[in-house]
Amino acid sequence: MGYISAATAAKKHIARLYTDLAEIYRHSQVDNDDGSSDYILPDAPIYANIPCRISFERIDPPFEQAEGGRPITTSVKIFADPKTDIKAGDYINVARGNEVYSGSAGQPAMYESHLEVTLTHRDRA
Secondary structure, eight states: OOOOOHHHHHHHHHHTTOOEEEEEEOOEEEEOTTSOEEEEOOSSOSEEEEEEEEEEEEOOOOOOOOTTOOEEEEEEEEEEOTTOOOOTTOEEEEEETTEEEEEEEOOOEEOSSOEEEEEEEEEEO
16 A cells, blocks of 8 residues: 555545635736726636635624615635645635635635635625
């Protein structure tokens, strides 16, 4: 029987928890007619159906409804394979069942067994 490192065993165990799916969009630079540049998100993701797992770090508490709705900010931590190409500033949609959480990625933390990145999700109640 072959030897499996602790990191490889942990990676396999963690991967079984990846029941959510992510789409990753990356800003690209476009040149305007006036010579200036803008950054836009493409219509199609650069990566789709990326297995991952989300965990909620912070969920806003309920408050009275304000005119125009109340802003909601939720911090969602994404766990994925360490080979997943996520960069700070990427826009990510993560689907869990019928719910989709969208937002901007923070700086990824790379580990031998997995990648962690915080996604800031904004919405209105």
